[in-house]
Every structure is written in structure tokens, then in C-alpha cells.
Amino acid sequence: MIGNISRTTRSFHVPWAVLPRPSRSVIFDLPVFAFGLALLYSFVIIAHYWSGPLTPRVAIDLSPRALPVYTFYSVLRIFVAYLLSLAFTLIYGYIAAYNPRAERFMVPLLDILQSIPVLSFLPGVMLAMVALFPRRQLGVELGAILLIFTGQVWNMAFSFYSSLKSIPTEMREAARLYRFNWWQAFTQMELPYSVIGLVWNSMMSVAGGWFFLMACEMFVLGKRDFRLPGLGSYLQTAASAGNGKAITWGLLTMVVVIVLTDQLVWRPLIAWAQKFKFENVEAVDVPRSPVLTFLRHSRILSALSNKTTAPLGEALALHFARRHDQSKPPARGSAIRVWFVRILGIAAAGVVGYALVKSVVLIAGLGVSGLKSILLGAAATFLRVNVALLIGAIWTIPVGVAIGTHPKLARVAQPLAQIAASVPATALFPLVLLALIHVGGGLGIGSILLLLLGTQWYILFNVIAGATAIPADLQEVCHIFGFSRIERWRKLILPAIFPYLLTGLVTASGGAWNASIVAEYFHLQGKIFSTTGLGALISHATDDGNSQLLLTATIAMALVVVTVNRLLWRRLYRLASTRYRLG
């Protein structure tokens, strides 16, 4: 019988044998080398700038020549914030997945944190950082980075946590049975299993970073006006000055950077991550990236990895394995450990309790008129968010279904839509606002448009995905029985895209609530445009340094978002997964 198998081997199509061997061309290596040099140079520059004295208020130069440096600073901020998010994600997700006691409060906490807008973190984060490094630029920089971090991290942490929770039992058992230590389990099972979810969520997170860049790089905190050199502050300064040319330049730069990131970072990452897909058959249509192919063929990189990462990985793995092998099963519940955990728990409870009492006192001091304005604001924003969702759904459903069911149209429309969606709506706000003011509209209506700009894409892309997934035979059934157009929509299309539409709406709703802080309150041409709303209240409170109002408004927003999630979206989800599931 063994002979049998080797016979099949010979006639078997062996994909890895026909792959091109790594190319030996030097041309491939030149760009890699150049890139290394550039990286080194930027390290030096950054170190010099960050350790420099504090200049909280940089004059922003509006000439296009200043843009490369500003862009560099912004990209670096987003990058560092992303690294922080990743580290946080791994630790938070790991603890939440493996410590049942911690899980019980860590997961709902994520839900709440996700619903808190970035600006609400601003005063605390910023003041703490400035206090930590009072004389160095580093403090303000770290503050801005942490702000971007708060906008990026939550969905990543959630994704990692749920990946860990969904690792198949038998795979976990194999790891336990074959005595994997935590390091090996992490590198060979947990991380690979979570990679795909992490990559997609990283893309979303970084896009979110761009979205809130303007808010994070330039803001007023009480009497202090903070400005950091960067693309976000450039755009905002240009908007304040009403300088259309500068806005266009800034916008253009941003689009270029985002498209480049997509091509140079995300596409290769997605193509690489296919390796980690948990599937049993090889997919036919695999995402590819020329950049990845290029990197894989680079001689310097492969030599470098052979000399550095590969031996390092081996040494680490062996180190952990040998330590694990010697260690006895842990003596459970040693008294010191138990006490340590207890004391830690009591301390944490104390801090939380103190903060709770303080905030209650603070909120109580707000008075009836303050509460009234918050309620009014919440109602206004609620209305605005849902009107924006409605308008978004009304135009994206027909368009998305058309794109999803007509492959020819999809080939043209989908890349265009992707580029359009990649431009952060915040960057477009000034242009849109200028136009609105020109035709004489106010921010009350305008902010709906702004929310729509930011969130319609989530709905569109999900509808397209849903429409693509409608099985051809069901379409044929409709055709054979001569369903009218209305009947077809009611009986097939709407039910079929419902789960996807729902995903789009949920994401869009969350995004819209968060975006309301920038959509309802805007600096333009030296004036502040604002309208009634919870987002405007939060932005305003941040500007004024009114922590009382800020805290209450933030709690109100978190409360509304979490409640809507629980009462509406979760139920609809259940309906979607029971009744409207295809296949």
C-alpha cells in the first residue's frame, strides 16, 4: 500500500515544486538597501526633534514644501500608535481569553470603551503626558500618539480575543498533548490563527487613525493651545484660514499616502496572511501582491533572516521548551500569590470606587440645565446619526446590489469606490463645509452630510458583498417563475443581503456616533461652526476644559451607543443568523 502512494506522488501535481526559485538578481536588492538607509536617517531626525524643548504651539507652515516633513511626522505618529495598539491588543486579548474571572469584566469593558469618542480621552491623556515630560516635546507627542491609540485599539483587541476563543478544540488539545510551552503555543497556534482577523482590523484601525488625525494633532485644552507639526494640523490650519489651495495640497498628499500604504503595506500583508487561512482546500482566487513577491525574492532580506531572525527564533523556542520541560507542574494557589492577587483586586476596587464617587459628585454638580442640554444633544445626535444611516442605506442598497450582481460593473466601480472610501471624511469636511456655506446651509443639516461621508462606505461594501453571495440558482428561480421586480426584491434580494446590510449598518452606526464629535463642531475661517448635539457638546467641553460636561456627555454617549447595540442591533443579528442565513 505504501507503493500505491508513491505511485500517486509521481503523477501528483506538486505546486511547491514548480514555484520559481528565489531570484539572485542584485536589482531586487537596491531598493531594499535604499529603504534601510532612509529608515536610519529618519530615526536620527525624530530623536533630535522629540528630545528637543517643548514648543506646544508650532506655527504651521501652509506652503506645500512643508508637506513632506509634516506627512512624515503624521505617518510616524500613526505607526507608533499602531505598534502600541498591537502590543496592548496581544496582552489584553490574551488575558481576557484565558482568565475567566478577568474575562467577565474585560469584554464588556471593551464594548464600552469602543463607544467612547476619541476626544473624551483627550484632556486626561494630554495633561498626564505633559505632566510626565514637562520640558520635552516628547510629552505632547506621546499625548497625541496615545490619542490616536485610543481610536485604533479596541476593535483590534476584540478581534484577537475572539480569534483566541474560536481556536478549534482538537487543535488546542494537540498543542497540550504535545506539551507546547506558552511561547510555542503563541507562535505556532494562537498568533497564526489570529493573523487574518488582526490584519483586517489593523487596516480599519489605521484608517480610523487618519480619520481622527486632525483632532489629535491640533486642539485647544482650556487656555492652552496645542499644535503638533503634521498633516492633520496642516489641514486644519488651512481650513481655519480658508486657504483652498493649501487644503487641496494637503488632501492630495493624504490620498497619495493612503494609496501608497495600501499598496506597500496592506496588500502585501493580506497576500501574506493567506497562508494562515484556516481552510482545508486551497482557494482558487488568492489575493496577490507584487510587493510581496518582490520582498520574497530579495537576497539581502533572505540572507538577513537566515543570519538573524531564524537563529533567534530557534534559540527562543529551545529556551522556552527546555525551561518548560524542567519545570514541575505549578504548585497551585501558593499563599503569596493568592494574597498578591487579593490585594491587587482590593486596590483596583478602591480606585474604581473613588473615581465613581468623584464622578457622581461631578455630574451631580452639573445642574438641571446642564442635564437638559445633554439630553437635547443626545436626541439631536441620535436623530442625525439615524438619518445619515437611512440616507446611506437608501442610496447604497440599489447601487451595491447593482455592483454585486453585475461582474462587469464591479470591475470598474469597486476600485473607484475603494479609493473614494479611503479618503478620510474629516479631511473632506472643510471643502464640504465651504461649499455648504457658499450655498447658505448650516451645520445642522451639513453635519448629517458629514456623517454620511464618513460612514456610507461601510454600508456600501457590505451590500456589495451580500449581493455577490446571492446564489445564482435562486436568481434563476426568480427568473423562471417570472417574479416582478418588486417581488424579486422582497422575496430574494432584501432577505439575502440582510445579514450583510446589518453588519454594515452596525459598523456605520458606531462610526457615525464617534464621528459626530468632528461633524458637529468645526473650526473654519477663524470661526467655530457648531450645532446642537452630543458630539458638539463633547468637543466644546474639551475646548473649554470643562471636565464636568465632558464626563457627563461622554457617559451619555457611551450609554446611548451601548443601549442601542444591546436593544436593537444584537436582536437584529440574532434574527439575521437564524432566519436570513443562506446555506
Next chain:
Amino acid sequence: MTSSPNQFQTLVSQQRWREASTLLAALPEPSAADLLTGLPDEQQLSLFRALPIPLAAALLSRLPYYDQYILLHARPVDEMRRVLDEMDPNERMRFFDELPEEAWQRLVDEIGELQPQGPATDQTEAAPAVRLRQRAPTAEAQQPIIEARGLEKSFLQPDGRKVQVVAPLDLSIYPDTIIALLGASGCGKSTLLRMLTGLAQPSSGLVLWHGRQVGETAPNVAIVFQSFALFPWLTVQENVEAPLLARGVASDERRRRAVAAIETVGLKGFEAAYPKELSGGMRQRVGFARALVVEPEVLFMDEPFSALDVLTAESLRGELLELWQARKIKTSAVFIVTHNIEEAVLLADRVIVLGRHPAKIRADFRIVLPQPRDHKSPQFLLYVDFIYKVMTQPEADVTLPTLTEPQQKAYPLLPHAMPGGIAGLLELLADSGGEEDLYHLAERLRMEVDDLLPITDAAALLGFAELKGGDARLTERGKGFAEADIATRKRLFRQASVEHILLFQQIVSTLSAKSDHSIPIELFRDILDEHFPKNEVERQLEIALDWGRYSQLFTYDPETERLVQSQEITSPAEPQPADTSS
């Protein structure tokens, strides 16, 4: 005297076998034999296993050959011979006379096995050119590798009740044997395997590896999983190396051993491939290589072939046996969990059959056919038939109380069968004259026993069929059902389910008591929660809904999550002419 049958029942239902056997010993033999055969089969086997040998022999003498044969196999092989020795010579003669030819042949083989100069052993030594593994020596000769004592697993429900999955059982695994653990799916086989390997903690009892508790030592085991459980992002080579890396084996040594293991399973040349580039059979070979590379003392396999197609499974099984017999794998015992009877008889030296709810040992015997085995030989078929009979003995009405709360009756379990399947079975039975051997039935349907069993169980539970010693017989009602049209069938099914099934009685009476004839399904989920583990509860509800829909007793509204009484019942005049909604 009059109270003794009752007392006996109580003792048996509390599984106090020793006291029950003392009681039997005090009775006159004919009544003792009657009492024994009056028990549900399962308890019969357990009790018989506990009887002292003279009493066992005496009682056995009074039974028909069929019961004799089955009961005899409740005991270990060495005891079988002693029981036979103790029997009244005339009765023993009668037994041998009445026993069918093949059964007798096999029995003789089994007993002959114990004698050092038996014909069977001669055969093995003469046959092979390669040095074959010795057939498993007798149990007494060796120390067990693994010994399980009073092993038990139960889950705690949220409301504090215990659901028992594995009843307390003793089990020893000796070197040089392939053991097959057989049982219908979901009977707790996998749980048992995981407790033996130390992957799962028993609720009580001990697992000893060479006399040391499994938590204290890390036993050198490997499992071949049903789903392969390979890491899709690692190449074949890396997958096989992973367990070695975990043991801190350095790179070169790791590579060498992995390559050797990959070659052993016939995957040479595929080292750099990823699992998803391989076929199912080749992937399971990687699973084998990964298991063999650590040179486990006991190789565990959890339904290793059931995810593969029939031909692939067959060739893999053959290779496994070849490797084992030629001692190419350095493993002193193999423990394979399966639901496939033929697979067990093909591979194993010893077969253990588990009963369900909770799992307990129904039979534990040795297979003394020489390898390679011919699955068409009469002896082979006899084993298959025997296991079928053990597995198909009706359990549905076994009112075995759980050990933790002896007074509480087990909640009857709905067999995992669809009304359509039940109807199909009854038609088939009617076609073959109302009675058929279950094994033949399964063969005609090309079904595995654990696909067929739930259907026959369901038919029996509804009173449409009777199961007796491996045969299924149509009852009058079942005959009526098989001959009826759809509307009548639904009515009959409705009557039968309300008459025989506790859950249906509860549902129907609650529904008719309510003014709006509907009730949240949560209520019944709560009721079932007290008796079954979580996923079984969902299964039970699904089955109940299926049956309810078919019989038009009630339907389920997913939006309100309520059970709703069907129209037909609220106006019980005439069964509606049913459309083809089933």
C-alpha cells in the same frame, strides 16, 4: 420470600451487584434464573459479571443457548472457561449442541487461547515471514501500562445538578495490544479517551500510568485526531517537528527524526507541502507521522478514519496494521476509539463496547482471529454480529437511576432520528415480512450502526417496532403505520408520541392549558437542562420540534421563540388532509 424480587430490583437499580448476587444465591435456581433474565439486558450483563463463578455456572445451565452465549461474554476470557468448566456437563453439552457452528468455533478459539499449546498460537507462529508482533499474551502475565480505577465524568449544570457522562468504570491497558473502544456517537468514548491521556480531568477516580497518577507524570502519549488537528500554516515537516521542538530537541536532530517519521507513513517528498495542499488521507498520514515522531508508549486514535472516504480509510488501516505488526512503530499499545464495528474487528486484539447515557462497559472481550483478517469470513461476521447484538439491545426503556441521586429517574432521551427515517425503516420492515435482523438491515441500507440505532430506537420508543436480541419486529401499530397514507401516518405518529414520550406529554398538556396555546420554548429548555448536557439539550429540542412538526402537534415561531399548538389539535375533529409539508 415475596419481598425478595422487590428487594432484588432495588439492589440492582442501585448497582449493588454483590448484595444482589448473594440474594440470588439464596433463591432456588429456577427462580434465580428467572429473576436474572427478567432484568434489562444491560443490568443482566453487569450483574452476571459480578456473580461468583459456581453460581454463574449454575444459573447459566438453566438458560437458553442465546442468553448463555451473551452472558458468558460479559466476563473476561479466562473466567469464561472457568464458568464453562463449572457447568453441569449435560447442560454444557446441550449448550454446545445448540450453539450455531460458527459461534461454537469461535468460543472454542477464545477459550483455547488461554492454553499455551493451543492450535491458534501455532498458526500465528507458522504464518509470517517477517517477525510479527506476538499476539497479545494473557492479561495476568504483564503489568498494565494504564490502569483506570473508578473513572467517572459528570458535568455540573448551572442549577447544580449533575449530568453523568461516564459511569464509574475500571479499565486496564496492557502492552502489545490494539484495543478498540466501540460505542455509538456521543456516548462518551472521546471523553474516556481524553481522561486516559490526561487531557481531561475525571470527576472522580484515578488514571494510573505505570502505577503513578497521570497528573504527576507527563505520560508519553500521542493522539491521532478525527479532524487531523494539523496546523495549516506549518509545512508537513514543521507540523511533524512541532512536538519535538516542544521537548527542546535541537534543529538537526529534529529534522532527522521528522524526516524518518514522514518516510514511515509514506509521505516522502511532501515535506515542504502545506496540509491544505494534500488530500484528506495524506493529511491524516501527517497526523500519524506527528504522533509517531514522539515514539509514544500508547498511541491513541480518536475516530482516525471517519473523516476519510471508505477506500482511503481502508488503505490507511491496512498500512497501520502492517507497521504495527512489523514493529516499525515503537509503540507498545494502540487505543482506537471508533463507532465502526468492522473497523474494530479488523484491527483490534481486544474490543470494549460502551453503553450510552452514561457510558459504561457493556462488553469487553478479545478477538482471536489471525491477521490479516478477512472481513467476509464467517468468524469475522460472527464477531460483527455479536457486537451488533450487544450494541442494539434496547436501552430506551432502561430506567437506570443515576448514581448521584438514586431516587431520580432518568429522563427519557429522544433518539436522534427524523420522522422520515422512522417511516422508511418501518416500510422496509414491512417489506421484509415484518421482521429483520438489524445487522442485515444496516447492510441493506449501507448504514453505520450509530446511524441506524437511533432510528430503530425511535421506532421502538413509539411502539411501532420491538427490538429483541438484535432483531427488529414490526408491531401491529407499526404495520398499520407502514401501510397508511401520509395523513393517517401523521395521526398515528401523533397518538404514539403523546402516548409514549414524556416530553411530548409535557408539551401538549402545557399548550392546551394555555389560553393562547403557545409557550416559550425556554420552559422546555429548562426542563431538559436538568437532565442533559448543553448541546444534547439543543439536539433534544430540535428533534422534538421535528417530530412535533411532522405529527402536526405544534410548531415553533423563531421570532417569538415560542412553541405554538397546531390548528389540527385545537379542533380535534378530523385530521386535516395533510399537504406534503413534511
